[in-house]
Amino acid sequence: MADEKELRYDPAVIEPKWQARWAADPGMYAAEPHSSGKPKYYVLEMLPYPSGQLHMGHVRNYSIGDALARHMWMRGYNVMHPMGWDAFGLPAENAALKNNTPPREWTLANIAAMKRQFQRLGMGFDWATEVTTCFPDYYRWNQWFFLRMYEKGLAYRKKSKVNWCPDCATVLANEQVIDGRCWRHEDTIIEQRDLVQWFLRITAYAQELLDDLDKLEGWPEKVRTMQRNWIGRSEGTEVEFTVENRAEKIRVFTTRVDTIFGATSVQLAPEHPLVIAMSAEDAGLREQVAKLLEEQKKAREAGDIGTIEKHGIPTGKFAINPYSSELVPIWVANYVLIDYGTGAIMSVPGHDERDFEFAKKYAIPIRRVIGSADPNAEEPELPFVSEDGVLVNSGEFNGLGCHEAQKKLQKVAKAKGFGEATITFRLKDWGVSRQRYWGTPIPIIHCEKDGIVPVPDDQLPVLLPENIEITQQGGSPLSKVSDFVNVTCPKCKGPAKRETDTMDTFVDSSWYFYRYTDAKNDSAPFDSKTAQYWFPIDQYIGGVEHAILHLIYSRFWTKMMRDLGLITNGEPVERLFTQGMVLKDGAKMSKNRGNVVSPDEMVARFGADAARMYSLFAAPPDRDLDWQEDGVAGVSRFLGRVFRIVTRYAPAARAGAAAKAENPQGVALKLLRKLHQTTAKITQDFEGRWHFNTCVAAIMELVNEIQGADAQLAAGEVPPAVMHELLQTVVLLVAPFAPFLAAELWEELGGDGAVLRQPWPKSDPGLAKEDEIEIPVQINGKLVSLVRVPAGSDAKVIEASALAEEKVKARTAGKTVAKVIVVPGRAVNLVVK
RNA sequence: GCGGAAGUGGUGAAAUGGCAAACACACUAGCCUUAGGAGCUAGCGCCGAAAGGCUUAGGGGUUCAAGUCCCCUCUUCCGCACCA
Structure with missing residues (x-):
């Protein structure tokens, strides 16, 4: 163990030092021109609203993005990693009322404060392309x-x-x-x-917004499903019912026109124009409809709209089913929505749950019009909502399958001019x-x-x-x-x-990421060629709370700009990642609960690197994360260990800078092997899985192993060239997660230039490979022993050593080994009877 | 109600169908003393003195082998919710 006085890891000294140096080099995070010849990589995190304070959710969001950006820089990409401010919005006006501060002043002060926080956290943003949506050059x-x-x-x-x-x-x-x-x-x-x-x-793009969701394979399925539901495409038929003794007609929308012979009433939304017209002539009806609306309002206030009891009012008027000429009563019903479809429905209680419930309550006839496709089968119980059946009680359409009937009925409606096939969207x-x-x-x-x-x-x-x-x-x-x-x-x-x-401020955030590519342009929103180079965004990172609002508006805006000829891409974002929430004591942080953890306080106590690394270590990025201060302290201690081990052996490593490690043996080989395994693991994770928590764990394992060999290191058993590779690589692996510490130690090791410009370490598969491995031996699926075999041994060798193993012999003595399953490199299982 | 995700030690968690609990936190014991939010060593799923046995919400199944795949049930979280 080195006994000289050691430096202490003190982020409060290191971090401001590097922050100042980085501030003096504003170009270090700038994207390069297209002509750089490097592949481009656009990594983007959702821009914050300038509330005045970053919160832990931001720290997590931007730690993920910044780690990725740094990694991609080191992988040799031309990286764009911009930041801006979603600076319009109501809070500024509320603050103005409260503090008598103009919104602009309040907003700009908040931006300044949050920018300081970003810089203190060491986030690698290119501030030269900063976009502030409340500035006239943006809006x-x-x-x-x-x-x-x-x-x-x-x-x-x-x-x-x-x-x-x-x-x-x-x-x-x-x-x-x-x-x-x-x-x-x-x-x-x-x-x-x-x-x-x-x-x-936006509805002009409803179909395309829906169709293109299928192409967004880099998006979470959850988000795509939410958008699909939000767009809510529904194929059906509009059918016009005439009203007995009145000029008005009622158009209904139905997805089940095949059940129309089972319609025993027509239901109108309380806000339907015909209801308003009839109410004007009928004080009694007017009063009842008013009551219905009042009920709805109350239910909405109580939060149980959607589950309120179905309620209806008979108008005393009748509508005529255009297919059967049957007269059916017209009702006003609270479960019919004015803003979906036509605000009017035909009620088919035999084949719709809601209509069934309503008909039961008001004793409206319930009629079967879909029967079992199998004539020998018993008729299914009503309400029967499946489309797997044939029409009955439906005149000339009897015997047709549901889908066939729908098409035929649509044709008839079209021919006779009382209806047509339509597509309805829920999207407005x-x-x-x-x-x-x-x-x-x-x-x-x-x-x-x-x-x-x-x-x-x-x-x-x-x-x-x-x-x-x-x-x-x-x-x-x-x-x-x-x-x-x-x-x-x-x-x-x-x-x-x-x-x-x-x-609406969602306009601002619908296209801000295009402005980043050409933020100073004063003759166009951005240069088309430049946007074409950078788009689509390779990786977008943000909270799932924007799955619908921001992300659907942005997709719309992109399609609209494409149709204006400004861009060629039809989608803004290639890959989307939605990170989990940051919780404290199992609950969302909020002022009301008093469980808010401030990033400033974390940085003051443990440093930015520790706060950032903890936010990546505590859980996989897509899962919710419970913030535990003891955990941050733990990461901070780990960073201290890295600092000490690297500074302790920096002189040895520097001495090995020029040398080449020839044929390492013993502890040197063992450490190099672990190093190359760790490098492979982390590289792989950045490429796919994004389990940064296990990346940090892998670095911890590596550092633990180096530290465990401290005595041998102190005794000079590891050649300087290996020390050099070992320590430099550790620093490079840490760099995406703890950039301040990496910068400090890189300098300490005598490394050239910025860490960001170093090539990402390459794992040598030959070095990473173990020469001997342990293989579990199971008997009837239960673990019994482990055998050591040379790596790459074939099944025969493994089987032989398994059968020769003492415990295995003891347990198989006198029994029959019926079968031996060998999975080379994995396991041996003996089936013993 | 519909759809989705999840359920593993005291805690956060890990595990291409192949040694469950890596890595950390907390805790326990010991060492160290420049007394620091420090460092080092060891222990730490449950039962058991040990040998050993048991263990991934519960139950069933597929498989030589299941935390992982399939079915049912329970619980939690998220989204949608009279969309005709």
């Missing part, structure tokens, strides 16, 4: 895209029922409503209001208007004479005015800024008013 392109979409009919205005959050005092997209509540205010019930809103026609157009201040102004002018007039491109950006008064009531804050509102119409030069709504 002008939101406006530019909006105008392009307006020209193509992809941005349009309509009056509609919208989701209104009373706490946000603004409209929410469908995607932002969770169980009837606001995604930011769990306790706030969303109200329905009628407002004129801007929409983006994206409402982007927000009655808030801190967002991208929608570049539209309303002129009394010319109507809606787009702001001409050369007048972009429409700047968000500063020094305005933020209030929480009464519509958009911008509507009170007369300098902003009152303009001249670009067409007629007459007086006109600006649109005062701003855009």
Whole structure:
């Protein structure tokens, strides 16, 4: 054991030292031009909202991405690893109200604070391409895209029922409503209001968004399934029922037109136009419908919308089934949704669970129209919802299979003009208007004479005015800024008013990753050739909470930009990784629970390397991670061991820098073998599995083994050349996970240049291979013994040594070995009777 | 209700169908003393004095061999939830 006074591992000294050096070399994380000849690799983590503080979820997210980026740099790729700020949004306005600080000021101060945290953590971002979405040089392109979409009919205005959050005092997209509540205010019930809103026609891409999910093989199946469900494609038929003694018609949407002869009523959503019309004439009906709506509202407040009891009101009117001419009663029902399909259904209680439940309750006739395909079989019990059967009680269609019948019925409907095959999506157009201040102004002018007039491109950006008064009531804050509102119409030069709504902030994050590739461009959102070089993103890393919102909008935006001719790729992201949450005491960290762990505190106590490495070590990246401070302390102790062992033998290693390790023996061979095995394991993991927790464990094993040989190292039993390879490689393997320590030790070992520019170590399979291995010997599947055989021994050799083994002999004595199964290199199993 | 993921020591966890519990945390015992959130050595699934036996939520199955594959049940978490 070396007895001279040793240096102590002190991250509080090492880390700021390297942070300062890296800050002085801003180009070190910059991507190279396309002409570099290296293969490109775009690694991206989701950009944070500048709340003012990084949290542990961020530390984990960016530790994963940074490890990957560093590894890819060392593998010789041209890496792009950018960072930016999702800087628009409501919290800035709330803060403004609370602290009397302008949103811009508050946001920029938060960005500065979080950028310091990123730098203190040693994250390798190229700050030269930093994107801040609240800056005019960014959001002008939101406006530019909006105008392009307006020209193509992809941005349009309509009056509609919208989701209104009373706490946000603004409209929410469908995607932002969770169980009837606001995604930011769990306790706030969303109200329905009628407002004129801007929409983006994402439904124009519904089919493609769905189809292309199949191509996204690098995405978690879970996310693809969630998106598929969200898009909710449904093939069916629309059928028009005429109403007895009225001019209106009722269109119903059904996926089971084959059951239409079993329709015994027609059900309308309470908000259906015909219900409104009939209510206007019938005070009794009006009252009951109002009650129904009130019930729904209450259920929504109680959070059990979806499970409330089915409830209906007979209107006393009848609809005519166009196939059978049968008269069926028209009801208003609380389980029919106005915003799906046509807001009206035919009710087939014999073959639909919900209709069955409803019919039972109100004694509506239940009729079998699908029977068993096998004439000898007993008829299945109702409700029978399977499509595996044949039509009965269906006139001329009797005997047809369900699918066949559907096609035939559709043909008839089409021919007679009362219906057709249709495809319905659950996905709705994206409402982007927000009655808030801190967002991208929608570049539209309303002129009394010319109507809606787009702001001409050369007048972009429409700047968000500063020094305005933020209030929480009464519509958009911008509507009170007369300098902003009152303009001249670009067409007629007459007086006109600006649109005062701003855009949903998900617009900002839908294309920010393209801007990174050309962040300073002031004549286009980005250069197409440059984007073509970098896209698609090779690896995107973020939380699964964005599986629907951000990731579906981004896919839409990419397709839209492709159709504008800006890019050639149809999907933005090749591989997606969704990391698990960071928990504390088994629960999500939150101020309410008082279980928030601050990254700053962790860094102050244990250092950035320890915090980062722990976040990778404590669990596989895709699983939830319970933050345990003792665990961070453990990783910190491990880093201390690495520091000590490397500094202790750095002089020996430096002495071996020029030499070559010839034919190593004994402990030197043993350590080299472990080294090359570890290198292979970690390299492999970066390529596929991403189990960084076991990578860190493997490095720990390696370091433990080196330390276990301390006496032999001190005695000089390992040649300097081997010491050199050993210690340098340990440092390089650690580098993606603990960049500060790696930099310090690399310098200590006399290494040339930045660690980031070193080639990633290569594992020599010959060196990594053991020359002798242990093979378990089982008798009837139970482990009995182990035998040592030369590596690569064939089955005969292994069998012979297994049978010769003492314990095996003892147990097989007097018995018959019926069978011997040898899996070379793996196991031997004797079947003994 | 539907869909998905998961269930392994006191804890976080590991294990291409082939030695269950690697690596760490906590704990126990000992050593060291520049008394540090330090370092070193050893032990640490359960039963048992030992030999040995048992053990991956529970039950069944496939297999020479199952934590791993199949079926059923239970539990937890996540997503969707009257989508016609």
